[in-house]
Amino acid sequence: MNRMRTAIVGGGIAGLAAAYELEKARAAGAAVEYTLFEARDRVGGSLDSEIVDGTVLERGPDSFLTEKPAAAELCRELGLGADLVPSNDAARKTFIVVKNRLVALPDGLMFLVPTKLIPTATTRLFSLGTKLKMGLELLHPPRRAEGDEAVAALVERHFGAEAVDRLADPLLSGIYGGDAAQLSARAVLPRLVEMENEYGSLTRGMLAAHAKMRARAKAAAAKNGAGNGNGAAQGAASARSIFTTLRGGMRQLTGALEARLEPGSVRLSTPVSELKKVKDGWLVAAGGDAELYDAVILASPAWAAGVLLGPVDPELGEELGGIPYSSSITVNLVYDETKLGPLPDGFGFLVPASEGRAMLACTFVHRKFLGRTPPGKAVLRAFLGGMKNEALLTETDTALVETVRRELREILGIEADPERTQVSRWRRAMAQYAVGHQERIKRIAARVAALEGLRLVGNAYDGIGIPDCIRLGRGAARELVAKFESHETVVG
Numbered sequence: 005m006n007r008m009r010t011a012i013v014g015g016g017i018a019g020l021a022a023a024y025e026l027e028k029a030r031a032a033g034a035a036v037e038y039t040l041f042e043a044r045d046r047v048g049g050s051l052d053s054e055i056v057d058g059t060v061l062e063r064g065p066d067s068f069l070t071e072k073p074a075a076a077e078l079c080r081e082l083g084l085g086a087d088l089v090p091s092n093d094a095a096r097k098t099f100i101v102v103k104n105r106l107v108a109l110p111d112g113l114m115f116l117v118p119t120k121l122i123p124t125a126t127t128r129l130f131s132l133g134t135k136l137k138m139g140l141e142l143l144h145p146p147r148r149a150e151g152d153e154a155v156a157a158l159v160e161r162h163f164g165a166e167a168v169d170r171l172a173d174p175l176l177s178g179i180y181g182g183d184a185a186q187l188s189a190r191a192v193l194p195r196l197v198e199m200e201n202e203y204g205s206l207t208r209g210m211l212a213a214h215a216k217m218r219a220r221a222k223a224a225a226a227k228n229g230a231g232n233g234n235g236a237a238q239g240a241a242s243a244r245s246i247f248t249t250l251r252g253g254m255r256q257l258t259g260a261l262e263a264r265l266e267p268g269s270v271r272l273s274t275p276v277s278e279l280k281k282v283k284d285g286w287l288v289a290a291g292g293d294a295e296l297y298d299a300v301i302l303a304s305p306a307w308a309a310g311v312l313l314g315p316v317d318p319e320l321g322e323e324l325g326g327i328p329y330s331s332s333i334t335v336n337l338v339y340d341e342t343k344l345g346p347l348p349d350g351f352g353f354l355v356p357a358s359e360g361r362a363m364l365a366c367t368f369v370h371r372k373f374l375g376r377t378p379p380g381k382a383v384l385r386a387f388l389g390g391m392k393n394e395a396l397l398t399e400t401d402t403a404l405v406e407t408v409r410r411e412l413r414e415i416l417g418i419e420a421d422p423e424r425t426q427v428s429r430w431r432r433a434m435a436q437y438a439v440g441h442q443e444r445i446k447r448i449a450a451r452v453a454a455l456e457g458l459r460l461v462g463n464a465y466d467g468i469g470i471p472d473c474i475r476l477g478r479g480a481a482r483e484l485v486a487k488f489e490s491h492e493t494v495v496g
């Protein structure tokens with residue numbers, strides 16, 4: 005009987021999810037084999053955490069969005085359901101640094117769109133001119149976008165330049181390490197583009213969407229209530245936190261995935277150096293050997309995939325290499341809470357580029373997720389770098405910690421010495437969905453479709469977050485297995 009041999013290139017969350025899905029198929033009796041090649045000496049890619057003296061320290065992502073189900077579903081499937089921790093949304097207040105002072109994001113902001121009159125009118129975040137523009141925004145006529153544009157252009161048209169500087173830019177650099185002047189409105193904020201098209205005013209569009217959502221939730225609650233007389237309880241139980249994490253850190257997920265894979269199927273410290281399309285499949289060169297595979301799931305960053313695919317299809321290689329990436333740095337600082345003194349009441353703060361600081365954001369980790377820091381300890385996590393400040397990557401750990409401590413002193417007045425610090429650098433780790441991204445992805449998909457047995461997965465294509473990477477990784481593996489099995493049925 006034929007067996008489908010698959011090489012997975014890259015053991016980040018996307019590659020691991022693909023391998024896990026192939027393993028499930030194999031365990032269920034499908035004739036599949038797989039090898040996962042990872043350049044580093046560990047799997048997980050950007051997901052990397054450690055527990056030091058009972059404190060979870062995340063080097064990379066600290067959580068995933070709860071509303072995208074793929075990550076929590078996978079955790080439950082792996083038996084980690086009891087370790088899922090919701091964000092402590094009761095304390096979810098985010099601040100923006102304005103002239104060295106923290107100003108809370110006004111209540112009622114949805115996807116950068118103000119929806120509540122009084123908080124918008126009274127906030128110190130915006131000048132009177134911006135507030136007037138926000139009011140007049142309700143009168144915007146519908147506008148059919150002709151092509152893609154930068155997020156900054158869309159936001160500025162509706163709410164003015166200050167809203168780009170104090171809202172769009174810091175929020176997006178906190179997520180993408182990106183720049184609102186370069187990120188694609190269609191790829192990053194598709195809902196806002198649709199709303200402008202339909203309603204003109206984003207505020208009116210957002211309010212209408214919210215009203216529809218509430219009506220749907222009410223109808224669902226009424227249906228449940230009629231069925232079991234327990235509608236209110238169901239409603240409360242289904243109230244979801246914004247973010248979800250794991251009690252033992254994000255590495256719990258990558259560790260559980262790795263543990264499920266067939267022994268011997270993971271090759272660490274083995275970068276794939278060459279891919280060749282041959283008549284019977286793909287020749288994969290790694291660690292001084294070249295082996296034949298029927299299929300290849302490329303789960304490396306797009307720039308690395310571009311290097312491998314350039315000799316196979318130069319145009320594809322160029323398209324992949326054209327997807328920009330940003331680099332970032334995280335700095336964790338662990339404090340004795342009594343020495344640290346009181347912190348503002350919230351999850352943390354974001355820093356607009358106009359403030360001229362190294363820090364893009366800072367999270368009060370022990371507040372965002374409860375139960376991952378021992379009582380009496382506090383963890384502050386600073387996020388630095390991004391498209392506008394790549395040069396920081398060359399600075400020493402000591403210099404980076406000093407910079408973060410100086411900025412924390414100037415912004416929050418923190419004088420205390422941290423008990424522990426940890427610096428992590430992430431070079432070219434975060435794909436940037438630049439203007440025209442979706443068109444580029446269509447061109448890439450068309451070229452990939454012409455290369456039998458090839459799949460591309462990871463954060464460069466259809467969602468930057470962990471749940472999207474899991475969805476793409478598992479989906480690619482399922483597709484390959486289904487295609488192979490249907491072919492075997494026809495031929496066999």
Ligand SMILES: Cc1cc2nc3c(=O)[nH]c(=O)nc-3n(C[C@H](O)[C@H](O)[C@H](O)COP(=O)(O)OP(=O)(O)OC[C@H]3O[C@@H](n4cnc5c(N)ncnc54)[C@H](O)[C@@H]3O)c2cc1C
Nearest residue numbers: 014016017018043049050065066275276304462463469470
């Ligand atoms: C600091 C930081 C914070 C983040 N915060 C969040 C968050 O809170 N929530 C969220 O949802 N997302 C967050 N993200 C984004 C998310 O973590 C990533 O988008 C996601 O983990 C990317 O997974 P991936 O598998 O596509 O790529 P990666 O994790 O980059 O994995 C790719 C792997 O491919 C390997 N590789 C490259 N070339 C080769 C080769 N030739 N041969 C073999 N292996 C190769 C690399 O070594 C790497 O391990 C964050 C990212 C960073 C960097």
